[in-house]
Structures are given as structure tokens and as C-alpha cells.
Amino acid sequence: xxxxxxxxxxxxxxxxxxxxxxxxxxxxxxxxxxxxxxxxxxxxxxxxxxxxxxxxxxxxxxxxxxxxxxxxxxxxxxxxxxxxxxxxxxxxxxxxxxxxxxxxxxxxxxxxxxxxxxxxxxxxxxxxxxxxxxxxxxxxxxxxxxxxxxxxxxxxxxxxxxxxxxxxxxxxxxxxxxxxxxxxxxxxxxxxxxxxxxxxxxxxxxxxxxxxxxxxxxxxxxxxxxxxxxxxxxxxxxxxxxxxxxxxxxxxxxxxxxxxxxxxxxxxxxxxxxxxxxxxxxxxxxxxxxxxxxxxxxxxxxxxxxxxxxxxxxxxxxxxxxxxxxxxxxxxxxxxxxxxxxxxxxxxxxxxxxxxxxxxxxxxxxxxxxxxxxxxxxxxxxxxxxxxxxxxxxxxxxxxxxxxxxxxxxxxxxxxxxxxxxxxxxxxxxxxxxxxxxxxxxxxxxxxxxxxxxxxxxxxxxxxxxxxxxxxxxxxxxxxxxxxxxxxxxxxxxxxxxxxxxxxxxxxxxxxxxxxxxxxxxxxxxxxxxxxxxxx
Amino acid sequence: xxxxxxxxxxxxxxxxxxxxxxxxxxxxxxxxxxxxxxxxxxxxxxxxxxxxxxxxxxxxxxxxxxxxxxxxxxxxxxxxxxxxxxxxxxxxxx
Amino acid sequence: xxxxxxxxxxxxxxxxxxxxxxxxxxxxxxxxxxxxxxxxxxxxxxxxxxxxxxxxxxxxxxxxxxxxxxxxxxxxxxxxxxxxxxxxxxxxxxxxxxxxxxxxxxxxxxxxxxxxxxxxxxxxxxxxxxxxxxxxxxxxxxxxxxxxxxxxxxxxxxxxxxxxxxxxxxxxxxxxxxxxxxxxxxxxxxxxxxxxxxxxxxxxxx
Numbered sequence: 085x086x087x088x089x090x091x092x093x094x095x096x097x098x099x100x101x102x103x104x105x106x107x108x109x110x111x112x113x114x115x116x117x118x119x120x121x122x123x124x125x126x127x128x129x130x131x132x133x134x135x136x137x138x139x140x141x142x143x144x145x146x147x148x149x150x151x152x153x154x155x156x157x158x159x160x161x162x163x164x165x166x167x168x169x170x171x172x173x174x175x176x177x178x179x180x181x182x183x184x185x186x187x188x189x190x191x192x193x194x195x196x197x198x199x200x201x202x203x204x205x206x207x208x209x210x211x212x213x214x215x216x217x218x219x220x221x222x223x224x225x226x227x228x229x230x231x232x233x234x235x236x237x238x239x240x241x242x243x244x245x246x247x248x249x250x251x252x253x254x255x256x257x258x259x260x261x262x263x264x265x266x267x268x269x270x271x272x273x274x275x276x277x278x279x280x281x282x283x284x285x286x287x288x289x290x291x292x293x294x295x296x297x298x299x300x301x302x303x304x305x306x307x308x309x310x311x312x313x314x315x316x317x318x319x320x321x322x323x324x325x326x327x328x329x330x331x332x333x334x335x336x337x338x339x340x341x342x343x344x345x346x347x348x349x350x351x352x353x354x355x356x357x358x359x360x361x362x363x364x365x366x367x368x369x370x371x372x373x374x375x376x377x378x379x380x381x382x383x384x385x386x387x388x389x390x391x392x393x394x395x396x397x398x399x400x401x402x403x404x405x406x407x408x409x410x411x412x413x414x415x416x417x418x419x420x421x422x423x424x425x426x427x428x429x430x431x432x433x434x435x436x437x438x439x440x441x442x443x444x445x446x447x448x449x450x451x452x453x454x455x456x457x458x459x460x461x462x463x464x465x466x467x468x469x470x471x472x473x474x475x476x477x478x479x480x481x482x483x484x485x486x487x488x489x490x491x492x493x494x495x496x497x498x499x500x501x502x503x504x505x506x507x508x509x510x511x512x513x514x515x516x517x518x519x520x521x522x523x524x525x526x527x528x529x530x531x532x533x534x535x536x537x538x539x540x541x542x543x544x545x546x547x548x549x550x551x552x553x554x555x556x557x558x559x560x561x562x563x564x565x566x567x568x569x570x571x572x573x574x575x576x577x578x579x580x581x582x583x584x585x586x587x588x589x590x591x592x593x594x595x596x597x598x599x600x601x602x603x604x605x606x607x608x609x610x611x612x613x614x615x616x617x618x619x620x
Numbered sequence: 621x622x623x624x625x626x627x628x629x630x631x632x633x634x635x636x637x638x639x640x641x642x643x644x645x646x647x648x649x650x651x652x653x654x655x656x657x658x659x660x661x662x663x664x665x666x667x668x669x670x671x672x673x674x675x676x677x678x679x680x681x682x683x684x685x686x687x688x689x690x691x692x693x694x695x696x697x698x699x700x701x702x703x704x705x706x707x708x709x710x711x712x713x714x
Numbered sequence: 715x716x717x718x719x720x721x722x723x724x725x726x727x728x729x730x731x732x733x734x735x736x737x738x739x740x741x742x743x744x745x746x747x748x749x750x751x752x753x754x755x756x757x758x759x760x761x762x763x764x765x766x767x768x769x770x771x772x773x774x775x776x777x778x779x780x781x782x783x784x785x786x787x788x789x790x791x792x793x794x795x796x797x798x799x800x801x802x803x804x805x806x807x808x809x810x811x812x813x814x815x816x817x818x819x820x821x822x823x824x825x826x827x828x829x830x831x832x833x834x835x836x837x838x839x840x841x842x843x844x845x846x847x848x849x850x851x852x853x854x855x856x857x858x859x860x861x862x863x864x865x866x867x868x869x870x871x872x873x874x875x876x877x878x879x880x881x882x883x884x885x886x887x888x889x890x891x892x893x894x895x896x897x898x899x900x901x902x903x904x905x906x907x908x909x910x911x912x913x914x915x916x917x918x919x920x
Contacts, residue, residue, distance in 0.1 A: 197728065198735060201735075260742055264735055264738045264739060264742070265735075267738055268731050268734050268735045268738065271734060272730060272731040272734065273731075298738055298742055299696065299741060300745075301742070302742045302743070302745040302746035302749070303746075303748070303749045305746055305749075306746050306747075306749035306750055307749060309863075310750075310753070310859070313838070313859060316839070317838035317855075318838065318839050318843075318844070319838050319855035319859060320851055320852060320855055321753060321757075321852070326851055326852070327757075327761065327847075327849065327851060327852050328852065329756070329760075331710075332753065336749055336752070336753070386699060386702070386703070387702060387703075390706070390710065397714075398710045398714070399710050399711075399713035400713070401709055401710075401713040402706075402710035402713065405709050406706075626733075626795075626799070626896060628796055628799040629792065629796055630796065631793055631796060634789050634793055637789065638785060638786065638789040641785045642782060642785060645778070645781050645782065645785070645913075648913075649774065649778060649918060652914065652918035652919060661919055664915075664918060664919055665911075665914070667914075668910050668911050668913075668914055671910045672907050672910050672911070675788060675903055675906055675907055675910065676903070676907070678792075679789070679791075679792045679899075679903050679906075680899075680900055680903045689734070689737060692737070693737070693741075696741045696744060696745070697744075700744070700748045703748070703752065704751075704752055704755060707756065708755075708756075708759075711756055711759060712759075
């Protein structure tokens with residue numbers, strides 16, 4: 085490596101010439117920024133496949149009875165929609181894309197600790213994704229167990245469950261390695277002078293997320309292995325006929341999958357925590373509270389999995405205990421919302437697309453969060469369990485929360501990733517369409533859920549039709565908004581105006597770099613501020 | 621330049637650790653031959669815990685690692701125990 | 715500490731980071747097995763008589779021998795690290811060799827143990843297994859699943875140590891740069907750690 089005293093000529097990371105050319109230069113890249121982009125491209129591709137599947141369901145639900153597909157096809161479609169969106173889009177979504185791109189930059193490092201491991205994680209992510217898609221195409225037919233793979237149905241159905249679970253296992257491995265890499269990076273790679281408590285808050289949330297990825301994912305790994313063994317050898321862990329316990333599968337599954345919700349949400353909260361201070365030009369309110377609340381969410385989030393199982397036949401003691409813990413985990417989330425809103429107070433607010441997306445996030449997250457409390461209480465949960473109400477709730481959290489945070493992040497960081505700017509007006513129009521479409525799509529499902537519309541049903545009584553039609557129309561509006569948004573972003577990235585170094589007047593480290601960073605980010609030692617958000 | 625930071629442990633120390641571990645294994649086998657129900661299980665698990673701690677502390681050099689790493693290791697075990705205990709809240713009262 | 719890190723970045727080698735990474739990977743492995751221990755403890759509570767009877771089928775002697783073999787190999791791998799730190803290449807090779815030998819002994823023992831069960835028609839998916847009552851069935855399912863996964867980890871550990879062996883031979887692994895052996899040894903100790911819990915739970919608690 086070159087000595088730090090000699091002046092390094094600036095070359096954008098996008099123009100950097102390595103050993104390989106063309107496509108290979110991307111596949112073999114170890115630069116965290118390129119790997120971040122690779123994740124983004126693949127995740128966006130899977131996202132749109134998932135959107136098409138979702139839209140197919142919405143068309144099917146336009147009228148009672150069979151509309152465009154058979155019931156069994158519908159089961160396959162919602163299963164793949166779930167697997168794709170959960171394991172391939174929202175879990176890696178923010179941490180692998182923006183985490184990879186911006187974690188090293190935000191802590192003043194030149195790369196992650198293990199760049200080759202990072203590349204390897206992306207490779208196995210792709211292998212896992214190919215396996216997940218293959219499970220749909222192989223001869224036994226698409227898995228129809230839902231993304232939750234509940235036993236004993238998943239151990240007895242004749243469809244390609246083994247392939248799908250193996251895919252989830254491989255994807256989990258990729259997630260573990262990303263988490264491992266990030267934890268070591270945060271511990272070892274911080275620039276001189278960067279202590280834990282003057283790190284920006286996005287790295288804080290990624291750090292908490294990484295711990296969940298590292299410690300929760302192996303539990304689902306072993307569970308899926310047991311499920312595969314159950315199908316192959318009849319080992320009987322989850323089969324009541326052999327003395328096993330299907331509830332045990334649910335326990336093990338949610339020991340991972342509930343913390344996984346925080347793998348999706350924590351980085352989303354981190355992104356919002358970066359955006360709000362920048363566009364309000366104000367110091368984040370309660371820096372330490374926000375930082376610690378990330379760790380608190382990660383910690384308590386491990387212990388609340390049972391609230392997915394209130395109607396499964398758990399003991400009463402377990403139900404009230406999980407309910408209690410669920411209410412506790414809501415506290416740190418609420419602290420964050422409170423702090424975002426307080427940060428805006430007396431700020432000089434600059435209404436730009438990233439900020440509007442962040443506001444939309446807060447709005448949708450509050451709806452999703454408060455309906456989550458309804459579901460966390462045993463008494464109301466048993467009424468609406470497994471209804472469209474639950475579907476609406478988690479789409480408000482995951483899509484309205486994580487999804488809109490992802491959009492906010494793209495709009496915020498695109499000028500730093502590509503050195504170009506998108507059109508603000510189109511971005512705002514797309515946001516309005518997305519907002520209307522989203523609420524029209526999911527809000528009616530709260531109502532029919534309370535009225536008793538079960539989830540995962542391909543048919544329904546005629547009384548639900550008006551709400552279902554409204555919801556489907558919302559789906560189409562949302563897709564139009566998404567296409568417009570992506571069109572605007574792609575056009576901006578390819579041929580938009582050249583962006584300045586610091587278009588939003590942000591104070592964190594990425595804005596001190598050239599519009600597109602160089603290969604090793606910091607050609608000179610970065611100057612670390614005592615306070616990452618030192619606005620007036 | 622190398623940046624090795626690991627402490628060197630003498631052969632003698634390692635041999636003594638092995639003897640202690642073997643002794644504890646022997647104790648476990650002896651204890652479990654008494655059938656005292658839950659008490660036997662507790663004793664066997666406690667001894668296994670002690671053995672695991674010794675392996676981590678000496679063989680895995682945890683004794684010479686940073687306080688942070690030691691805390692993290694402890695955290696992982698605490699987390700696992702919490703998960704087991706909470707699962708048992710369901711199974712014990714069902 | 716932070717100044718220390720800056721130097722590491724320059725030379726793109728950070729042994730502290732590699733070691734921390736290995737520890738984190740060990741955490742992952744511990745929770746992987748943790749899931750199985752959770753399953754074990756729940757079924758043990760529900761079917762304790764059957765678990766008690768089934769565990770009598772296993773030979774405590776073979777289990778005890780394997781325990782001692784593994785503990786011994788754990789010591790030798792730790793000693794190989796000591797030898798490398800003292801720049802004693804020859805001893806390091808011998809100690810890694812002994813560790814690998816112990817691993818092989820463990821696997822051979824396991825092979826005979828499994829072989830005996832399979833010979834009697836006792837293996838997952840067999841007709842005999844289907845005839846067993848629930849508790850016995852679950853016990854032997856768990857036995858094969860847990861010891862099988864553990865044996866898989868032994869094999870992975872062996873591969874890691876074989877790589878170390880060749881690197882020590884070619885002097886790429888020396889007293890200036892031995893983090894690979896350190897990590898290999900850490901992984902090997904993990905295998906030992908898991909066995910420390912498996913042994914009493916599977917063989918002894920009857």
C-alpha cells in the first residue's frame with residue numbers, strides 16, 4: 085500500500101480500474117461501495133418480482149371465487165412473495181445496501197474489516213436467491229406453506245419445501261457474515277478519534293442490527309435443518325404422531341423471526357435518524373437515548389417472540405409474560421419517534437424529497453406501531469390473529485417503515501453514490517402517489533381484518549368485496565408511484581445534473597468526500613468531530 | 621511488522637489445565653451414577669459449565685483477552701439461558 | 715488504541731480483527747447448537763423416563779474415551795500455538811499432528827458407535843425406529859442429529875488444522891504471523907466446548 089505522505093490522485097470508485105474488466109470487475113469487487121451497489125441492484129430486482137406477485141394476489145382478490153388463478157397457485161404465490169420479500173429484500177435491504185456503502189465512510193474507515201468475506205456474503209446471497217427462485221420452478225411445484233414454514237404442514241406437503249428452506253438457510257448464512265463483518269468493522273476500523281459515542285447514529289443502529297443477525301440467525305438455521313431432516317428421515321421433532329411438538333417449531337422459528345423484524349427496522353430507524361437532523365439543520369435531540377435505544381431494542385427484541393403464538397396453545401403464563409415484554413419493547417421505539425419529532429422543533433426545515441420520505445416513514449410507522457400494540461395485547465390479539473388486520477399491520481411496519489426508509493435513503497444518498505442528482509419535482513409527485521396508493525392498499529385491510537377476513541385466503545364472502553376492490557386499486561396506484569420513482573432515480577443516476585459534494589448541507593463524514601468517493605474513501609485522514617451533528 | 625498480541629501460555633500450565641479437566645470429567649461420571657433426579661442434572665450441568673469456562677479461559681486465551689470480549693462471551697451465554705428459561709415458561713405451565 | 719488501529723489500516727492486516735471475527739463466528743455456532751440443546755431439554759422434560767432408558771443403550775466407556783481424546787486434543791492444539799509463538803516449528807507440527815490424530819480417533823470411535831446402532835437397525839428413518847415409542851424415538855433422533863452435526867464440525871475443524879499444518883510446514887505460518895493457527899485452535903476448542911455439554915446430556919444423565 086502506498087505511504088500516506090505521498091499525495092494520492094483522486095479517482096472515483098466507479099472509474100477505478102482493477103484486475104478485472106466489465107461484469108467480472110463487479111462480481112470480483114471487494115470495494116464495500118461496489119458491493120453495496122450490487123446488493124441494491126439485486127434487491128431492487130427481487131423487490132419488483134415480489135411486487136408483481138403481490139399484484140397478482142390483489143387481482144385475484146378483486147372478486148370472490150376464482151378470478152385469475154387456482155387456490156393452489158395462490159398458495160404458491162403468497163409463499164414466494166413472503167420468502168422473496170422477507171429473506172431477499174427486507175432483511176438484507178438496508179444493512180447490506182446502505183450499511184455496506186456508508187458504514188465504513190461514516191466511521192472514517194477505508195473499507196469493512198473483511199472485504200473478501202463481504203464479497204463472499206454477496207455471492208452466497210445470490211446462490212440462496214437462485215435456490216429460492218428455483219424452488220418455484222422444480223417439478224414438485226412451488227412451496228405452499230407460507231414463508232413461515234409452519235410444521236406439521238411444511239413437513240407433510242408434497243411441494244418443494246426442502247429447496248425453499250435450504251435457500252433460507254443459505255440466505256441466513258449470508259446475513260450472519262454481513263453482521264459479523266459489521267461488528268468487527270465498528271470495533272476495529274473506527275478512525276482515530278472516533279469513539280462509540282461520537283459515531284453517527286446510522287452506524288449505531290447497524291451495530292445493534294449486526295448483533296441480532298449474528299445471534300438470532302443460527303437459531304433459524306438449525307430449525308430449518310431440523311425441518312429438512314424431518315422431511316427426509318422422519319425424525320419426528322415437530323410431528324405429534326411421533327411425539328414431537330409443532331409448537332416447538334413455532335418457538336424456534338420466532339426466536340429468530342421476531343428479532344429479524346428488528347434486523348429490518350433498526351437500520352430503517354438509523355436512516356431516518358440521519359435524515360431528520362440534516363434537513364432540520366439541528367442537533368439530534370437526545371443522541372445517547374437514540375443510540376442506547378437501538379441496543380435496547382436489539383436486546384429486548386430477543387425475548388418477545390411468543391407474541392406471534394398467542395392462539396397456538398401456549399400456556400397462559402407464557403402469554404401474559406410475552407405480552408408484558410412486548411409492551412416493554414415498544415418503549416425504545418417510541419423514544420426514537422419522540423426524538424425525531426423533537427429534533428424538528430425550532431429547526432430550519434428544508435422540505436426536500438428525502439425529508440418528505442422520512443416524514444412519511446414516521447407517519448406510517450406510528451400507524452404500524454400502535455396497531456402493533458393492539459396485537460401485542462393478548463385480549464385483542466386472539467380476536468384478530470391471522471386476519472387481514474395482521475397483514476395490514478406488518479405491511480405498515482415493514483413496507484411503510486423499512487420500505488419507505490429505503491426510498492428515503494436512496495433519495496438522501498444517491499448524489500453521494502453516483503455523483504448526480506434526480507429531479508425533485510418528479511420525486512415529490514412519486515411520493516404523493518406512493519403515499520396515497522400505500523394507504524389505500526393496506527388501510528382497508530385493517531377494517532376487514534377486524535370484521536373477520538382471514539389472511540392467506542384466496543376466497544371471501546361478498547361483504548368484503550368493496551374493501552378488497554379498494555385495496556386492489558391502491559395496489560395499482562402504488563405500483564405506478566414506484567415505477568415513477570425508480571424511473572426518476574435511474575434517470576438521475578445516469579444523466580442527472582452533476583451533484584455538489586454536500587447538496588443537503590449535512591454534517592456527517594460522507595459529505596466531506598468528493599461527490600463520488602474514491603476507492604479508499606479517505607485519501608487524507610478524516611477530521612473527526614466531537615459531535616457528528618454539530619448544526620447551529 | 622507483525623501485530624501479534626496474544627499471550628504465550630507455557631506447556632506446563634496447559635498440562636495442568638488438562639489434568640483439572642480430566643478430573644472434572646471423572647467427577648461428572650461418578651456423580652451421575654447416583655440417581656438423585658433433578659439434583660444430578662443440576663450438578664452435571666454445573667460441572668460442564670465449569671469445564672467450559674476453564675476451556676475458554678485458558679485454552680481459548682480468554683484470560684488474556686480484553687474485558688470487552690469477556691463481557692460479550694458472557695452475554696451470549698446469558699442470552700441463551702434467557703431464551704431457554706422463557707421457552708420453559710410455556711412448557712412448564714402448559 | 716485508536717492510533718494502533720490506524721497503523722493496521724495502512725498495512726491491511728489486523729490480527730485483532732481476525733480473532734474477534736472468529737469469536738463472533740463461534741458465538742453463531744454456539745447458538746446453532748443452542749437451538750438443539752433447547753429442543754433436547756424440552757423433550758427431556760416431557761419424556762424423561764424414556765430418555766433415561768434410551769441413554770442406557772449408549773456406552774459410557776466410548777463416550778468417556780471420546781471426551782478424554784477431545785480434551786487432550788484441545789490441549790495439544792493450544793500447545794501448538796505456544797510452540798509457534800516460541801518459533802519452534804518442529805514441535806508445532808508435532809502438536810498439530812497429534813491433534814489431527816486425536817480427531818481421527820474420535821471419528822473412528824463415533825463410526826463404531828453409530829455403526830453398532832445402525833447394525834441393529836437403529837437409525838433415522840429405519841423400520842425399528844418407527845416401532846419405538848415416542849420418547850425413545852425422539853431420543854435417538856436427537857442423538858443422531860446432535861452427534862452428527864458435531865462430527866461434521868470435527869471434520870471442518872480438521873480441514874482447518876490441515877491447512878494450518880501445511881502453512882506451518884511452508885513457513886507461511888510462523889512466530890510473526892500465526893493468526894490462522896490461533897483461529898483454527900479457537901474453532902477446535904469450540905468443538906470441544908460443545909462436546910463438554912453433549913457428553914453428560916447424552917451419555918450420563920440416566
